[in-house]
Amino acid sequence: MFKKKREIAGLSNNGSSEQSFFKMPEIKFTKLFINGEFVDAVSGKTFETIDPRTGEAIARIAEGDKEDIDNAVKAARHAFDHGPWPRFSGAQRRRIMLKFADIIEEHLEELAVLEALDAGKLHSWAKAVDVPAVAENVRYFAAYTLREPIGVVGHIVPWNFPTFIFFMKVSPTLAAGCTMVVKPAEQTPLTALYCAHLAKLAGIPDGVLNVVPGFGPTAGAAIASHMDIDKVSFTGSTDVGRLVIQAASTSNLKPVSLEFGGKSPLLIFDDADVNTTADTALLGNLFNKLRVCFTHQFPNIYVQEGIYDEFEKKLVEKAKAWVVGDPFDPAVNQGPQINKKQFDRILSYIESGKKEGATMLTGGKTEDMLIAKDEIFGPVMVLMKFNANNRRYGLAAGIITNDLNTANTVSRSIRAGIIWANCYLAFDNDCPYGGYKMSGFGRDCGLDSLHKYLHVKSVVTPIHNSPWL
Numbered sequence: 001m002f003k004k005k006r007e008i009a010g011l012s013n014n015g016s017s018e019q020s021f022f023k024m025p026e027i028k029f030t031k032l033f034i035n036g037e038f039v040d041a042v043s044g045k046t047f048e049t050i051d052p053r054t055g056e057a058i059a060r061i062a063e064g065d066k067e068d069i070d071n072a073v074k075a076a077r078h079a080f081d082h083g084p085w086p087r088f089s090g091a092q093r094r095r096i097m098l099k100f101a102d103i104i105e106e107h108l109e110e111l112a113v114l115e116a117l118d119a120g121k122l123h124s125w126a127k128a129v130d131v132p133a134v135a136e137n138v139r140y141f142a143a144y145t146l147r148e149p150i151g152v153v154g155h156i157v158p159w160n161f162p163t164f165i166f167f168m169k170v171s172p173t174l175a176a177g178c179t180m181v182v183k184p185a186e187q188t189p190l191t192a193l194y195c196a197h198l199a200k201l202a203g204i205p206d207g208v209l210n211v212v213p214g215f216g217p218t219a220g221a222a223i224a225s226h227m228d229i230d231k232v233s234f235t236g237s238t239d240v241g242r243l244v245i246q247a248a249s250t251s252n253l254k255p256v257s258l259e260f261g262g263k264s265p266l267l268i269f270d271d272a273d274v275n276t277t278a279d280t281a282l283l284g285n286l287f288n289k290l291r292v293c294f295t296h297q298f299p300n301i302y303v304q305e306g307i308y309d310e311f312e313k314k315l316v317e318k319a320k321a322w323v324v325g326d327p328f329d330p331a332v333n334q335g336p337q338i339n340k341k342q343f344d345r346i347l348s349y350i351e352s353g354k355k356e357g358a359t360m361l362t363g364g365k366t367e368d369m370l371i372a373k374d375e376i377f378g379p380v381m382v383l384m385k386f387n388a389n390n391r392r393y394g395l396a397a398g399i400i401t402n403d404l405n406t407a408n409t410v411s412r413s414i415r416a417g418i419i420w421a422n423c424y425l426a427f428d429n430d431c432p433y434g435g436y437k438m439s440g441f442g443r444d445c446g447l448d449s450l451h452k453y454l455h456v457k458s459v460v461t462p463i464h465n466s467p468w469l
Contacts, residue, residue, distance in 0.1 A: 024117075025110070025113055025114070025117070027058060027059040027190065028194070028197075029190070029193035029194055029196070029197055030046075030059050030060060030061050030062060030193070031062045031193075032062045032064050032068055032072070032210075032211065032212050032213065033193060033196035033197070033209070033210060033211040033212075034068070034071055034072045034075055034210045034212065035071075035072075035075035035079075035206050035207045035210065036200055036205075036206030036207065037206075038193075038197075039062075040062055041062040041063050041064055041065060041068050041214075042065065042067040042068055042071070043063070043065055043067070045062075045063040045065070046060040046061060046062055046063055047060065047061055047063045047186060047213075047215075048060055048061075049061050049118060049186075049187065049188070049189055049190060050187070050339060051117060051118075051120075052119070052120030052335065052336040052337060052338050052339060053120060053326055053327070053335070053336055055339075055340065058117060058118065058190070059190070061186075061189050061190075061193075061213050062213065063213065063214055063215070064183070064212035064213055064214030064218075064219040065214060065218045065219060065222070066218060066219070066221075066222040068212050068214070068219070069181065069183075069212055069214075069219055069222035069223055069226065070222070070226075072181040072210035072212050073152060073154075073181055073226055073228050073229055074228075075206070075207040075210055076152045076179035076180060076181055076207055076208070076210055077152050077179070077228050078207055079179040079205060079206065079207030079208050080149070080151055080152055080178065080179040083179070083205050083206075083207055083208065084205055085174075085177060085179060085204070085205050085208045086149050086177040086178070086179075087177075088177070093142070093174065093175065093177065094142040096202055096203045096204055097138050097139070097141065097142035097171075097174055097175065097202075098138075098139060098142050099202045099203060100138055100198065100199060100202035100204065101135040101136070101138040101139045101142070102135075103198045103201050103202050104131065104134060104135040104138065104195070104198060105131075105132065105135045107194070107198060108127060108131045108132070109127065110194065111126070111131045111163060111191055111194060111195070112126040112127035112130070112131050114190040114191045114194055115130060115131070115162060115163055115191055116327040116328055116335070117190070118162065118187075118188045118189070118190045118191065119159060119160070119162055119187075119188045119338065120327055120335040120336040120337065120338060121327055121335055122327045122332065122333075122334075122335055123327050123328045124330055126163075130161065130163055130164050131163065133164060134163055134164055134166075134167040134171075136429060137164075137167045137168065137171050137429055138167060138171045138174075140171070140429035140430075141171040141172050141174065141175035141429075141450065142175060147176075147451070147454035147455060147456055147457070148177075148454060148455045148456075148457050149176045149177035149178045149453065149454060149455070150176070150178055150230050150231050150255075150452075150453050150454060150455050151178060151179075151229075151230030151231065152178065152179050152180065152181070152228060152229050152230050152231075153173050153178050153179070153180040153181075153229070153230065153231045153232070153233065153453060154180070154181050154182075154183075154223035154224070154226065154229040154231070154232045154233070155169040155170070155173070155180055155181070155182040155183070155232075155233050155234075156183050156216075156220050156223060156224075156232070156233070156234045156235070156236065156244070157169065157182060157183065157184045157185060157192065157235060158185050158235045158236050159185035159187040159188040159338055160338075162184060162185065162188040162190075162191045162192065163191045163192075163195065165235055166182065166184065166191065166192050166195060167195075168444045168445065168449070169182070169233050169235075169444070170182065170195075170209065172449045172450040172452070172453055173453050174204070174208070174209070175450060176450060176453035176454050178231075178453050179207060179208045179209075179210075180208070180209060180210065181210045181211075181212060181223060181229070182209070182210065182211045182212070183211075183212055183213065183214060183219050183220055183223055184211065184213055186213060186214065186215050186216075187338050187339065188338075189211075189213035192211050192213070193211055193213070195211075196209060196210075196211040216240060220240075220244075221243070221247060224243070224244045224247035224248055224251075225247040225248070225250070225251045226251065227251055227252045228252075229252075229254060230252075230254055231254055231255050231256075231257075231452070231453065232244060232248055232254055232255075232256045232257075233256075233257045233442070233452070234256065234257070234258050234259075235258075235259045235260075236260070237260065238260045238438050241258045241260055244256060244258065245258070255452075256442075257434075257441065257442025257443075257452050258441055258442060259395075259434055259435065259439070259442070259444065260395075260435065260438060260439050265300045265301075265302050265397050265398070265414070266280075266281055266300070266301050266302065266397070266398040266399075266400070267302045267397070267398065267399050267400065267401075267410060268281070268301065268302065268303045268304065268307070268311065268400045268401075269304050269399075269400060269401040269402075269403070269406060270304045270305075270306035270307055271401055271402040271403060272307065272400040272401060272402065274307055274310050274311050274314050275314060277311065277400045278311060278314040278315045278317075278318050279318065280398070280400065280424045281301050281315060282315065282318050282319060282322070283424060301315075322334060324336075395416060395417055395418065395433075395434070395435035395436075395439035396416050396417065396418040396419070396420065396433075396435075397411075397414045397416045397418070397419050397420070398419075398420045398421075398424060399411060399419065399420070399421045399422070400422060401421075401422070402422075407421040407422070415436045415437065416435065416436055416439075417433060417434045417435045417436055417439065417443075418433050427445070428445070429445055429446070430445070430446050431445055431446060432444070432445050432446040432447075432448040432449065433445055434448075
């Protein structure tokens with residue numbers, strides 16, 4: 001279905017690239033970032049972070065474990081209980097966060113290169129969209145200081161948008177006056193460590209932001225169960241999210257916010273323009289290799305009968321022109337999958353669909369198939385006819401129609417946290433996003449995101465001689 005620019009990791013047999021489109025940068029930050037310093041793991045262990053283009057190691061990263069999480073939490077707790085950050089005025093925190101945003105923009109190229117190198121995503125997109133967006137995200141939250149900070153926060157970040165989701169969690173936490181421990185995905189630790197360095201340059205006090213790369217069963221589990229962490233924010237799979245909830249409830253009953261992604265529909269009605277709608281559907285399916293929590297749920301494309309055949313033909317035509325290759329190549333539309341395991345998982349779902357009766361981009365009884373129900377997290381699209389609510393997930397949905405009544409009626413009928421009507425990837429720092437059902441609970445972006453990291457406190461003082469009592 002896809003035209004290849006060259007053989008790449010996860011798509012090639014030999015794991016090699018025919019040519020390079022950039023010079024390999026020096027990887028400056030590979031240790032844990034705790035209490036304002038880069039330090040080795042207590043165990044001395046390291047792990048490889050892999051270039052998805054070649055399957056080769058980029059660098060060895062310090063592997064955080066329970067002891068390292070303990071050290072990071074101690075630093076964050078001391079910074080919260082005794083440090084200046086929670087006690088700064090809103091104006092003081094704002095000045096430092098605005099400086100942080102400026103420094104991020106000054107290092108735009110370095111961050112974009114690390115994002116493409118570590119995650120396999122398009123360098124051009126990271127440079128034009130992701131890094132500028134995170135700088136604006138920091139500026140957005142710099143304007144708010146409300147209520148009372150919740151305390152020490154543990155963040156567990158996925159690998160699909162390493163920098164963007166890092167700041168979706170870090171920015172409101174900083175603005176609220178909290179301190180934190182962040183565990184980036186073991187597949188993509190480089191930008192998180194680099195951003196920790198930039199935070200230090202911006203003047204964020206030691207202990208406020210701690211970054212501990214490591215693995216879920218060790219470092220992640222230690223965050224979820226830690227008795228001195230006051231809140232956990234997790235983005236990842238539903239199965240791991242259940243473990244996070246269990247660990248949080250059996251430790252100190254810390255509140256948890258969860259975002260699991262989903263498998264939400266894109267509904268296309270008869271009055272839609274076939275050509276532009278096919279572009280929207282293709283972008284929804286293949287953008288960032290379908291590894292986007294607010295886009296990877298769109299592979300179920302529902303098309304009304306009147307334009308179904310025409311739409312199928314146009315979609316196949318556009319998909320064949322899609323170029324897979326090196327993310328540093330400006331002619332490429334899509335980089336490699338994060339690793340061979342993920343690539344094989346995607347292929348397994350395709351094979352499952354075939355065995356259950358599906359054929360590529362044609363009919364078939366797909367409604368109850370595994371390929372139509374599970375979150376694949378890869379570029380696999382299922383084309384079929386309507387029943388938008390028959391899903392266990394509920395993160396997002398799209399509606400393409402020229403009828404305003406249809407758009408309003410359907411958007412209110414679908415149980416999902418975000419509905420895009422006649423648009424796609426329309427999100428903003430002011431626009432909360434999060435899911436219904438098995439897509440989790442809690443919202444990122446907007447004031448809803450900030451309030452997750454703030455307590456409401458009622459202070460009651462009687463005024464005995466007041467005429468109002």
